[in-house]
Amino acid sequence: MIPAVLPTYNRAPLAFVKGEGSWLTTEDGARYLDLGAGIAVNVLGHANPDLVETLTTQAQQLWHVSNLYRIPEQERLAAQLVEATFADTVFFTNSGTEAAELAIKMVRKYWTEQGDPDRIEILTFEGAFHGRSTGAIAAAGSEKMTKGFGPLMPGFRSLPFGDHDALRAALTDRTAAVLIEPIQGEGGIRVLPDACLKGLRDLCDETGALLVFDEVQCGMGRSGRLFAHEWSGVTPDIMMVAKGIGGGFPLGAVLATERAAVGMVAGTHGSTYGGNPLGCAIGARVMELVNDDAFLAEVNRKAALFSQKLEGLVAAHPTVFEAVRGTGLMLGLKCRAPNTDVVKASYAENLLTVPAADNVLRLLPALNIPDADIAEAVARLDRAASRIEADAA
Numbered sequence: 001m002i003p004a005v006l007p008t009y010n011r012a013p014l015a016f017v018k019g020e021g022s023w024l025t026t027e028d029g030a031r032y033l034d035l036g037a038g039i040a041v042n043v044l045g046h047a048n049p050d051l052v053e054t055l056t057t058q059a060q061q062l063w064h065v066s067n068l069y070r071i072p073e074q075e076r077l078a079a080q081l082v083e084a085t086f087a088d089t090v091f092f093t094n095s096g097t098e099a100a101e102l103a104i105k106m107v108r109k110y111w112t113e114q115g116d117p118d119r120i121e122i123l124t125f126e127g128a129f130h131g132r133s134t135g136a137i138a139a140a141g142s143e144k145m146t147k148g149f150g151p152l153m154p155g156f157r158s159l160p161f162g163d164h165d166a167l168r169a170a171l172t173d174r175t176a177a178v179l180i181e182p183i184q185g186e187g188g189i190r191v192l193p194d195a196c197l198k199g200l201r202d203l204c205d206e207t208g209a210l211l212v213f214d215e216v217q218c219g220m221g222r223s224g225r226l227f228a229h230e231w232s233g234v235t236p237d238i239m240m241v242a243k244g245i246g247g248g249f250p251l252g253a254v255l256a257t258e259r260a261a262v263g264m265v266a267g268t269h270g271s272t273y274g275g276n277p278l279g280c281a282i283g284a285r286v287m288e289l290v291n292d293d294a295f296l297a298e299v300n301r302k303a304a305l306f307s308q309k310l311e312g313l314v315a316a317h318p319t320v321f322e323a324v325r326g327t328g329l330m331l332g333l334k335c336r337a338p339n340t341d342v343v344k345a346s347y348a349e350n351l352l353t354v355p356a357a358d359n360v361l362r363l364l365p366a367l368n369i370p371d372a373d374i375a376e377a378v379a380r381l382d383r384a385a386s387r388i389e390a391d392a393a
């Protein structure tokens with residue numbers, strides 16, 4: 001018999017009832033150290049007192065009114081994002097997938113406005129992940145996500161990752177846009193080198209194609225900058241954000257330049273919940289706390305500490321791990337043992353990690369994880385690796 005919850009997930013047999021900082025407690029009172037942070041969502045840890053205060057204060061005032069009216073909290077968060085980034089304008093969603101949908105629509109509308117409505121091809125990259133809507137699965141194009149859901153939305157072409165020649169050949173003056181994650185998350189913490197982002201920007205400028213960054217996972221301080229593309233000095237025309245932006249409250253956004261957003265006039269797009277007062281009040285507080293030089297300097301210091309310890313771990317367990325990758329606190333351990341075995345062995349050490357493609361173990365802690373918890377996490381990974389070595393012996 002089908003369970004009451006549609007069985008689309010392979011869930012671990014763990015149920016958490018309370019969280020505090022980087023720790024989660026199960027129904028039975030067992031404590032787990034959390035290096036997943038709800039898949040890069042809880043950037044300030046669980047039950048962050050600042051965010052609890054913001055949420056409860058706003059909850060007593062106003063939750064939801066719809067976009068039939070002005071929403072001051074939404075205007076405030078939009079102003080913060082515009083002030084801090086390349087963008088001139090922001091649309092709020094409740095998820096990354098919805099942000100992807102709008103990004104795709106915005107590209108199509110842009111070319112319609114230019115009098116070239118047939119210019120629809122969006123180039124994407126192998127290993128990409130942009131969400132689970134019909135548009136987002138067509139964009140990513142992987143068989144795993146698209147099988148059985150055809151016919152797929154037309155207008156996407158997937159290129160090999162990091163292959164400049166293939167990109168050069170594909171990117172023409174008929175290309176509508178290029179859609180890319182500056183650091184692939186689901187694809188296995190694959191960092192696009194700064195030179196590639198620069199080259200991509202140049203090719204887009206030459207051909208007129210719009211450059212769209214998906215920073216749903218790598219954004220909001222995770223890379224050690226507010227947004228990962230800042231490391232390269234290159235800016236996009238459109239950017240998708242979600243996950244960390246609400247610190248655990250469902251919130252997403254599309255940021256765009258005035259030029260890219262030219263077609264998005266009244267009536268062209270909307271959302272019932274998107275940009276509600278509750279979500280935006282929390283998002284504004286997350287922005288205040290994360291978009292802060294001292295906070296981001298700490299992310300980078302913690303990231304250096306963590307990756308140095310992880311290098312030691314890889315050296316100590318060469319049959320389990322192969323290499324450390326990533327930027328900031330978006331870290332990955334490329335594994336030699338199956339990454340799912342390492343996830344399971346980590347559960348046995350009360351440690352939560354997240355698998356990704358390319359046999360990578362993702363480590364996406366809260367951005368304010370205490371140094372002591374980083375040390376504890378590495379000690380637990382060390383014991384997890386020893387378990388796998390003992391099983392193999």
Ligand SMILES: *Cc1c(COP(=O)(O)O)cnc(C)c1O
Nearest residue numbers: 095096097129130131185216217
């Ligand atoms: C998670 C993710 C999405 C989809 O976000 P949802 O909130 O799950 O809809 C899109 N792009 C990237 C890069 C992601 O990591």
